Amino acid sequence: MAHIIMTSMNKSGSELGGPVKRRVIDFLDNLQNDESAVAQLIEQVPDAGDARVRLGRIGLGHSAILFSVAPTGGEASYVFMGAWPDAEAAELAPRAGLKVNPVNGVLDLVINDASEPTDTAPTAAVAAGRGYLAELGFTPTQLTEELGLDPKLTERVLAAEDDHVINTIAANTEGWQADAILELACGVALDEIREKLRLVDNPVDASLAEDDQILQALEHPASKIQFTYVGDSADELRRVIEGGSFAAWRTFLHPEQRAYADKQYNGAFRLSGGAGTGKTVVALHRARNLWRRNPDARIVLTTFNRTLARQLRMDLEALEPGIEFADAPGAVGVYIDGVDKLASDVLSRADNLAPIAEAVLGSATDVSSRRTDVFKVWREVVKSVDSTLDSRLATPTFLDNEYTAVVLANQITTVAEYAKIARAGRGVRLNRAQRIAVWKLIEAFRRRSRMDGTISFPEVLALAAEHLRQRTDAGGGFLADHVIIDEAQDLHATHWALLRALVAEGPDDLFIAEDSHQRIFGQPVVLGRLGVKIVGRSRRLTLNYRTTAETLKFAIDILSGADYHDLEESEESTHGYRSARTGPDPKLLACDSLSDELEQVTARVRAWLDQGTEPESIAILTRGKNDRSQFVRALGERGIQARVLEDNPAGPGHVQVLTMHRSKGMEFAKVILAGVDDAHVPAKSVMNEAPEEERGEAELRERSLLYVAASRARDQLVVTWSGQRSTLLDSVPR
Structure with missing residues (x-):
């Protein structure tokens, strides 16, 4: 049985018509499970730079470019570079090759350009040290002999006059080398780049046969930016090929992303990064990895709302079709829903809500399944209650934030408690008279909601968090083993109270993905004040995979x-x-x-x-x-x-x-x-x-x-x- 290895270089996957895609899937499925059935369709390539390259005639005027890798005493592997029209494939194949990087042990897929000059002498710009990277202090020796960049690529990036030219070069470069030169353009030190890309140690045993070295190099984290093994079923092939560009986010991870998805942490971990840097992808892979590590684990994957949660569930199922989903928090498997729905599901488990409501709301209130129209009720309360509160503060936005961030977050049930509580993080200072006026409106809000037979989402969250605390205090244990939070920047204090109460402090308890530049709801919070201790377990992603460099610059300028x-x-x-x-x-x-x-x-x-x-x-x-x-x-x-x-x-x-x-x-x-x-x-x-x-x-x-x-x-x-x-x-x- 042959093994199929996909490459991210292939740009044809999303461009192939449906019939050709189906031929590709059938061809690779046969190659994987019955190599003899397609042996007559696979041809060696005359005058190829790499003796491993093959052309696979898949029909409908298209050919696949493959590399046949035969390890010593093992099953054959085929690296599938892609499928192109016959003439294009025939022209491209002789120039393609696999090469183990001698500096860092990464497997490179190279395409030699016959039109390139063979003269490797430095250009005048490089020799004079006038390029952008030269001004930052980088030299050809550093980039080729310490980092492992291709000499011709090194020549081009060192001659680039500014970081925009380097960005264009990176856009046309494959694999780890594209990421490396983007980091260079940002002035990142070589040692830091090597650490990010896991280029510190060369794992390849030079005494092995070449094909064995290639398979060993495939295990390098940086190789996995460009290469990935595909499972042994036609369904897996179909998912990868029909996903468009080989569903890159599912299969190819940057070594830095892979490390955050795989690593075990001693406590809560926070991953930040701009829009499109792959935080959600890492969160999905982490959920998959935790489940694979322990299929009996209770994993919660949650985000700001149910719409985003639905997408998370679809993406996780595409990533790991056989994964077990949990219907309720506390059940084995991966529970996925919006954080407000998560709170409702947690609260539905409570047998006796009276002591919970007493602790949070100050009275044994019935908890309705209907939710309060918060801003409507606040507007009505402000109009009907003579509170003497300044009009600039008597607004639904200010009052609701105050109620959530201060009153519910601290389980305040009396005006005396509210008059003394520290209001850390709130922009407006309140004197005693103003606090009394605010409390009067809060009490009116609670009365009006109870008269309407409703309860607000923040109140549900606070009640659910208290239920979990009382449950664990009574020896009932925690509902989750691991909690993963996406879009965490938009969560407020009562959200965090619930999430912290879901899982015991300890290894791999909370994984938090956030970008504070994308906070479009609520007020800022500080995790340390809410019982979530990061203490140095925080990292940041900077490479954008979604937008073009031009759009990214526009967005950052905003x-x-x-x-x-x-x-x-x-x-x-x-x-x-x-x-x-x-x-x-x-x-x-x-x-x-x-x-x-x-x-x-x-x-x-x-x-x-x-x-x-x-x-x-x-x-x-x-x-x-x-x-x-x-x-x-x-x-x-x-x-x-x-x-x-x-x-x-x-x-x-x-x-x-x-x-x-x-x-x-x-x-x-x-x-x-x-x-x-x-x-x-x-x-x-x-x-x-x-x-x-x-x-x-x-x-x-x-x-x-x-x-x-x-x-x-x-x-x-x-x-x-x-x-x-x-x-x-x-x-x-x-």
């Missing part, structure tokens, strides 16, 4: 000049963020009027559709729901099928129109940010409701929202507005 802090209260930076993909610059379109903007957006969408872009891979993002509906109508009136994307999943055949908030966790090939004018972004209602002391924080959330929206674009971004463009674009070059 954040420029603003001060962000992470969940450990440290300054959050965008330094070092890079993308190995390139594309067109984001296009900014100033429109004369709303009517003109609708016409320009429609024209842009129609042009993309005419170029063959799938409708469902195009998204229009707006700040509010009214604007969203307006663009759906405008597209429909102009003959373009569009649909509102809210709780429903994205469907085929329609352009997707959604709010910027709803776009969180999603990605699209082409994105239009519409209505980015000073009347909508930042939203005036949000800014007006914030007390003066919290307006800076409110603007940070609006800036983060625009950053999130911009970073949804994989290939192309367009920004439109009518009237005065948003001040949040001031840091973006015109």
Whole structure:
């Protein structure tokens, strides 16, 4: 039985037509399970640079490029480079080769270019030390003999005049070397690059036969950026090939990502990183790895809302089709749902809610299954209760945040307790009279909710956390062995109380993936104040896999000049963020009027559709729901099928129109940010409701929202507005 090894180099997987893809799957399945059935279709390549290269005739005018690797005394392996039209494959195959890097032991897939000059003397720019990397202090000897970069690639990057040229070179380079030169462009030291890519030790035994060395090199973490073994079933082959670009996120991990997904930690671990750096991918692989390590483990994978949780479940099932899912927290397997649903499921296990409600709410209240319309009730309470509270503070936003972050988080049940409690992290100071006035409104909120027979989500979270504490105090044990949290930056204090109470402090208890630049809900929190101790177990991802370098720069420019802090209260930076993909610059379109903007957006969408872009891979993002509906109508009136994307999943055949908030966790090939004018972004209602002391924080959330929206674009971004463009674009070059 032969083993199949896929490569990430293949760009043809998503471009092949359906019939050709099916031929590829059948060919590889036969090769894997009955090599003799396809032996006559596999040919050696005359004049090949690597004697292992083969052409596999799969039919329909296409050929596969393979490498036959025959270890000593073992089963054969075939490295599948990809499938191309016959003539293209015949031209490419003789130039392809496998090579074990002599410096670091990584397996490289190389394509020799016959047009390249054989002269290896340094160019004048390199010799004179005038290139960008030379100015940073890097030398050819360091890059080739210490890091292991290809000499010709070293020549090109050392001659590059700036980091933008290096970024373009990286976009056309494969495997670990692309990541390495991006790190070099950021000025990262060689030792740190070697550590990130796990290039510290060369694991290959030079005394082995060449094919044995190749198979040994495949186990190097950096080799796994470009190569991966595929399971021995046709279903596994089909999942990989039909996933588009060989479902790269499932199969190929950066060594740094792989380490975070695999490593065992002594306690809570926090992984941060910008949009598109693969935090969610790491979280999924970690859930899979924990389950593989112990199939009897109780694993909770949760995130900010149920929509994102549904996507996590689908992706985890694609990653590990046989994984066991748990229907409820506490059951064996992986439980996946939004954190609010998780709280409801935990609370449903409680037999007697009276002592729990007494501790949290101050009375043995009945706990309803209906949820409070929080902002509606706060507005009604503010109008009906004479609290004497300043009007700038008597707003639903301020009161709800105060109730959640201070009262519920600290289980305050009396005005005396509230008058004395420290309000760490709250932007507005309150004197005693103001606290009494706030408490009066909080009591009215609780009475009104109970009269309506409802309870708010933060109250459910606080009750669920107290239930877990009482349960463990009574010797009932914890409900989970491991808890993995995605989009953690948007969780508030009562969320963290629940998550901390789910699992005992200890090895691999909490794995936290977050990006404080993407916090678009709630107030900032500090994990240490909430019982989550990181103590040095924190790392950051910087390589973006989603967006192009041009779109990434645009998104980062939106954040420029603003001060962000992470969940450990440290300054959050965008330094070092890079993308190995390139594309067109984001296009900014100033429109004369709303009517003109609708016409320009429609024209842009129609042009993309005419170029063959799938409708469902195009998204229009707006700040509010009214604007969203307006663009759906405008597209429909102009003959373009569009649909509102809210709780429903994205469907085929329609352009997707959604709010910027709803776009969180999603990605699209082409994105239009519409209505980015000073009347909508930042939203005036949000800014007006914030007390003066919290307006800076409110603007940070609006800036983060625009950053999130911009970073949804994989290939192309367009920004439109009518009237005065948003001040949040001031840091973006015109």
